[in-house]
Amino acid sequence: MEHWHRSPLALFVSEEGGLAKRSSNANGDRPGGKPTINDVARLSGVSKKTVSRVINNSPLLNDETRERILKVIAELGYVPNPQARALALRRNFLIGLIHDNPNAQMVLNVQHGILEALQDTDFALVIRPVDRTSPHMLDDIRNFLERQRLFGVVILPPISENDQLARLCDELGCRYARMGSAELDDPDHMVASNDRQAVREAVAHLVEHGHRTIGIVQGPHGFRSATERRLGFEDALKTAKIKLPRSLMAEGNYTFESGIAAANRLLDLAPPPTAIFASNDEMAAGVVHAARQRGLSVPEDLSIIGFDDTSIAAHMWPPLTTVRWPIISMARSAALKLVGDVAHPDREVDEPSMFLSTLVRRSSVAAPRQ
């Protein structure tokens, strides 16, 4: 009955292709007017719901119908409106990146890794650098999350070490995945690397070359990565039964300039260290710079190891021996933790939560002079 009633209606619409088209054109007249699900439904002679089923790959749908609708969709160049979907589904398709990391290469690598994970999904990446030193930082982030209603955020170190931020995300119903140098959270919310072990091996590498007076340029106090890397440094020296006076431990703030300053403090010692481990590549580059200013050659007079393996490490002179932090893979994994069950409901595998850093041997390490 209904069917008989509708069939001519469908025909009517079909016959009135001109009308339907006119409507579509009226849409096209104002610039940016796109065809909607209603246009597709009218032209295919089905209901919106059925078109919606096509869009969402619903299995309960006749193949023939699906084909017909797909054809109309292609002809019209129809693309579903993401804002409308977001409204109806009560979630949007935006992943945020929250960071306060000064290292451009690292940030870009993370963006790259996240976008790899978001490839072929409906998700886009919105970025949000924050100012760690601002007293309103948490309020700013809250504001941002409330306004944008992101599906989830990836949080880069060092801000990822801030537990208040994680709690804020929970409170606002925003998924999050933290990246860091140690397990600060449960595996669902954390992608970590084993910095401590990696540094242990890197410093052991220096010991193997015969170094006994080894300095460290630590990261800034209060940073988990700084702590982990220092612990790895101490582990290695303890294993090698080498005493570690406080004077050989200088502190920087992860910038090139702070690396120069810290190196100068270490190289002023008597005797000066024959090797220095720096907690990141930027500071390692600063150490190289300081050494050169003093007329020391690297690695002959001073061996240096960095951490991160950002592009500066390969491009500086001499190319820097450093610890490669698998940042892109970690970022990809973090993003997949966020969107995995939505974007790839078929995939069963859990994303790994722990990644291994490895030593990259270049030319900044040699045996000490006699």
Add this chain to the structure above:
Amino acid sequence: MEHWHRSPLALFVSEEGGLAKRSSNANGDRPGGKPTINDVARLSGVSKKTVSRVINNSPLLNDETRERILKVIAELGYVPNPQARALALRRNFLIGLIHDNPNAQMVLNVQHGILEALQDTDFALVIRPVDRTSPHMLDDIRNFLERQRLFGVVILPPISENDQLARLCDELGCRYARMGSAELDDPDHMVASNDRQAVREAVAHLVEHGHRTIGIVQGPHGFRSATERRLGFEDALKTAKIKLPRSLMAEGNYTFESGIAAANRLLDLAPPPTAIFASNDEMAAGVVHAARQRGLSVPEDLSIIGFDDTSIAAHMWPPLTTVRWPIISMARSAALKLVGDVAHPDREVDEPSMFLSTLVRRSSVAAPRQ
């Protein structure tokens, strides 16, 4: 009539504040459930429209009513749903950044500049790196723009020089602002710098130091920035009445490695140049690297000038004399061109379209040896 039917209904709803509250609480029960405009309206005893007027700062509204509603909004912690607004307003609040620039520092600076412009607006920044070498690049971008329906995009060089991309944006009804080294488009769609003039001055700086055999490491063929900078180079030599043999013009592709290769070609000449201008800092760093490998010291044996003034320029050894490209200001201006009339309807000033680059003198230029 209808009215009389409805008026008690409105009263009913209003009287049932308890019910409204329960509904609001029911909302709060499922995590992430936020209060909506309806909750605000019910609790304030007004209609949605009135609340909407408050949100949008409509002037036709009693001050007392406004205050009352604002109080409820504050109590509830209400934040308008951006997806719902986007749907109703037929535009969203996303600005895209399309780039294929390999320089991390530059990309981050641009992101920074754009975010400065988006500060205190409802807009967020979504990023989209593209692969210039991919044959589907334009299709990928089309796909991206169609799916996300961005309000507008900022396009970074070198991809900003692609006119097809600009036309694509037009076709899809997406605003765009291109950044570049020359005026490739009308001022509404373009933020340009005067690379040619800046390079002219930079090379004149070399001439003033007494250099007569000056080489150039150009950017890759087909890049407008490369052309502009080469033209500036030629201008300067012509002004100084210096002949420029083809052999002194090497080509790179803006990477560190290509800078090394190009420098080696130039330094193999007899006589070799005493100064080299490189079209960007990365290649300039490569030139320094190549010189050092040959036992030449910089700037004593070879003076070098770069372009961009990215962080590598200040951090390398010796600190690089280079042309500062005002990238952050340009990016900010580009973003303001996109959102200005929406986000700051009161501001009347037009964003500038032309920015001046300036020479930054550091330590990589000296007089040539005798």
Add this chain to the structure above:
DNA sequence: TACGTATTGGAAACCGGTGTCATTGACAAT
């Protein structure tokens, strides 16, 4: 007193999708 008129508030439609539930017809089981 009656009548414009400006100000303020509300009902209902709409933006473009999705969820819930009902309906239909075909076919199998009783």
Add this chain to the structure above:
DNA sequence: ATTGTCAATGACACCGGTTTCCAATACGTA
């Protein structure tokens, strides 16, 4: 012949805002 089941599809309300249009009220004026 009747009933039950199931696949396929549709009707309709809903998501949370904005807009259109009209009603109610207050006010000044003829």
